Amino acid sequence: MYADYNESQATVRESIAKICSHFPESYWLGIDNAARWPDEFQQAIAKAGWLGIMMPTEYGGSELGLSEATIMMQTIAESGGGYTASSSVHMNIFGLSPVVKYGNEEQKKRFLVPLIDGKERACFAVTEPNTGLDTLKLQSLARRDGDDYVLKGSKIWTSTAQVAEKILILVRTTPLEEVKKPSEGLTLFYTDLDRSAVAVTEIKKMGRAAVDTNQLYFDNWRVPAADRIGDEGQGFKLIMHGMNAERVLIAGEAVGIGLAALRHASRYARERVVFGRPIGKNQGIAHPLAKAWCQLESTRLMIMQAAKMWDDGFSSGEYANAAKYLAGEHAFTACETAVCTLGGFGYAKEYHVERFLREVVIPRLAPVSREMCLNYIAEKVLEQPRSY
Known part of the structure; x- marks a missing residue:
């Protein structure tokens, strides 16, 4: 415990440490050696209600602050689980903040509740092979077709896509050469990860073998317009x-x-x-x-x-x-x-x-x-x- 913690923060620290005590370092060593998703740990965090630590209470969350969430994630990593443990719940903690802030009421009910309950897992796809950190130069495109958008392109460094049911993805709805500013024309979607249209290829890497990282290729991927978050072109x-x-x-x-x-x-x-x-x-x-x-x-x-x-x-x-x-x-x-x-x-x-x-x-x-x-x-x- 730390002297600068208030009562809420101390409670988070103590509660998370208690859950982590059931997952000793031998568990995480075995998970890493086997490159196996730590489902037992993720479900324990979900069952205790902590996946919604920053989410609104009306959807099952705790509506605590980033301060408490940061303490939670430090405690998880510090327990001996390292980035394997923290990455298994990281996306659920912060990833849907655009949905919380900009989603409509129907989307919040449809997306937040199963995520907080641990019934759905999400991944986040922004970076592309040819753009790296230059996010405004994204090339993947989505064109409107009736009640759907049709997506085509690729993403890289997308973690947990091997196990995720949902994906938060940023693509262009207006080509770069047609916008006045590079930050325009980008649109955000939160939708099903349709594996019939999206090829997910794991990237073998130096560490954190149990939590996958991937490259995605997609073509003719139909995404409902109802899964668009916020206004078209305002995704950035x-x-x-x-x-x-x-x-x-x-x-x-x-x-x-x-x-x-x-x-x-x-x-x-x-x-x-x-x-x-x-x-x-x-x-x-x-x-x-x-x-x-x-x-x-x-x-x-x-x-x-x-x-x-x-x-x-x-x-x-x-x-x-x-x-x-x-x-x-x-x-x-x-x-x-x-x-x-x-x-x-x-x-x-x-x-x-x-x-x-x-x-x-x-x-x-x-x-x-x-x-x-x-x-x-x-x-x-x-x-x-x-x-x-």
């Missing part, structure tokens, strides 16, 4: 609503995995005796661990400030970007330090820290690179000319 504005929140959540998860690695390393340093003394008695071991804690704790405090500001209606992104950048860097340092503290055992899977190190690369790359976070700070805070 809709997804921007959740971008800062996602960066704060990702940052909280990064701190969690860094703390999990630090816990292992600290225990090992106390117990491992070499040359007649615990290795933690050597400042060459103890000081990097202490420095890692200082970095993680200072980052955690900034994350909580960013979350509070988002909950209070602060819409600018400097704190979300700064928190995400710091979390990615300092969590990586903590995990690297943990592996080095354990020495050869740090390279062995049974000691868990190598799994943390593989997974902690994620917040340095996604959902936005550390360089783009710094670009934002340079331009918006320090008033430097835009570099891209």
Whole structure:
């Protein structure tokens, strides 16, 4: 528990930790080795009602803030589940914020209730193979055909598409060359992931084997107009609503995995005796661990400030970007330090820290690179000319 938590935040921390205690690190090691979706864990979170932590109460949610959600995700990662655990529920926590804010009443009832109950899983498709972080240059198209839209194109880095029943997808309804500004002409849909029209190909990757990441190809994919979120052509504005929140959540998860690695390393340093003394008695071991804690704790405090500001209606992104950048860097340092503290055992899977190190690369790359976070700070805070 942390001294800065209020009663609501402390309750979230305690409740989530209790659920996580039923899923020890041996469970997550087995899940990672088998590359198997952690269905038992996701269902336990859903059964306890936590998938709707930020959703309105009328649809079964708890209607708590980003602060509580960030604490939830940090606690999950910190329990030893790392990014495998947090990613299995991440999309359900933040992903449908555009539906909550911009969906009509019929859509909210149809989409939010089964998601909160854990009866449906969702994935998020924005990035495309040829555009990367340049979201405004998306090329996938949707054309209106009666009561449907017909979609054609491809997406990449879409996590959980192997198991998801639903997909939140951003495509162009007006070709790029026909709009006045690149941010125009993008439309958001939340719809069934129709596998007869969408080919889902898994991307084999370095870490988080249990939570799939994919490339999607689709052609002649008919999506009901009733599944369009908000107005046609306004999709970019809709997804921007959740971008800062996602960066704060990702940052909280990064701190969690860094703390999990630090816990292992600290225990090992106390117990491992070499040359007649615990290795933690050597400042060459103890000081990097202490420095890692200082970095993680200072980052955690900034994350909580960013979350509070988002909950209070602060819409600018400097704190979300700064928190995400710091979390990615300092969590990586903590995990690297943990592996080095354990020495050869740090390279062995049974000691868990190598799994943390593989997974902690994620917040340095996604959902936005550390360089783009710094670009934002340079331009918006320090008033430097835009570099891209």
